[in-house]
Amino acid sequence: MKYQNEEEMLQHYDSKEYVTPDGYTADIAVFTIELAYKEEYKPPKAELKLLLIQRAKSDKDGEPHIQGGKWALPGGFVKPDETASKAAVRELSEEASVNNIKLKHFGVYDTPGRDKRGWIISNAFYAIVTNDYLYKRKAADDAENVGLFTLKEIDQLELAFDHKIIIHDAFQMIRKDLLQTTVAKEFLPKEFTLSELRSVLLLVSDDPGIVNNSAFVRDAPKYPFLEEARNQKGEIKKTNRTAKQMTRMFRFKDFQPMPSIY
């Protein structure tokens, strides 16, 4: 027996005796809903868009960049002292100047050959940012350009690596989560009107309980995860940003419902 105990064995453990991955990356599908208040006193028209960056054709030394010119999800290599999730936060800040956002992991992409550089594993996250964050965005070091695209527009683009697949998965995931969890709140201001919430939900559902406006306003106040926004005096807050008539504002309560098919 060469080693007496686990401590000693660990000192002799050398991972390079085995084949190890060549890289570990985090890619982020940054969703935003453009709540276009085109006219005053109108409920917004929502559009679900994804932020993509166009990869630079070459780096600062003039070397051609892998998959240069193609559009891609923001992301990059995870450093050994961080989790993929932390790397995602860092990359978003570096590449797209996007901060303070909600992240959720939704998949791992590790098909051999997906990246010509070698055995590279990608963790996919989706993030949701409200529109105003994106106004502050700017292209950074290895991003030539940044843009917002609908799923339809993305299908026309040439995408890097297997990002088209990742993006389709991301859209499916956000659709599911919008209906089964309260993530819709990430697309909305803290306090919102029912027509704003409804315009977000209409992106992903044609349930009559949502489409039918009367039914929606009748039932929404009863949802266990919503409550009316009130001021110090206990009065319901109102706004007229979606209609001439002042309308109630709501907020999400800290309650996670568990819908069931049974």
Next chain:
Amino acid sequence: MKYQNEEEMLQHYDSKEYVTPDGYTADIAVFTIELAYKEEYKPPKAELKLLLIQRAKSDKDGEPHIQGGKWALPGGFVKPDETASKAAVRELSEEASVNNIKLKHFGVYDTPGRDKRGWIISNAFYAIVTNDYLYKRKAADDAENVGLFTLKEIDQLELAFDHKIIIHDAFQMIRKDLLQTTVAKEFLPKEFTLSELRSVLLLVSDDPGIVNNSAFVRDAPKYPFLEEARNQKGEIKKTNRTAKQMTRMFRFKDFQPMPSIY
């Protein structure tokens, strides 16, 4: 410019210029429901259990094994020519002689320091096997022992790495999926009685629509993802394995419902 194009650049790309992970593993939470038909003509009593292996204290050369003696999820290193998902299938077959099962990825565990051997990333899957598969199980090379445990029992065990966290996540995930998808079918034979389905659902829900037997049998036949099992003559198949009285059998249709909180 050193390189003329992407081909040439790739030839010179050397991942070892960067720090890369020391390992990429797949761990599998193998669930099974023991449908104990203790007495004849009784609906089964269901218990949700997880398969764990006890890590060998040392390998065949007598070297101490990392985290030897502790209980752990079956799993192991992913090879460079496979996906984590494929590795999971292989490991299950090798370590626990479990084959032909449904796998679902549910998380990545990459907190620095989670494995003393270095920067090791684990993909977590859950798998569902019906009871009979497990009767064929046997401990293999680096597993000293194999056992089935309830969540309560697991909390008493000493577990390797961060497997206790992974296991808790796995139980949460299976609970959610049982209620929001049709995975329940993986715990059941292809054709089952309503009391068998109900005993599975009772593990994770106290919804009155499930608890109340009359309500359950009244509504279940109307679920869009269930249909009566019929023979060639078009008659509803029946069995008396859960009661003296013959009872209808059902099967899952190929329909994925999308429950909603709105």
Next chain:
DNA sequence: GCAATAGTGTCTGTAAGACAATATTCC
């Protein structure tokens, strides 16, 4: 007053929950 959104009322059919009653069958 018009247009547009917010919110309420009405009606009908169906679903949910509780629970009673009946049916079947092995022993």
Next chain:
DNA sequence: GGAATATTGTCTTACAGACACTATTGC
């Protein structure tokens, strides 16, 4: 007949969907 599960029936209340109607307000 008894025990145990399966299945149907009853009743009451709640909810869903459709849609008409009222309210508010800037122009």
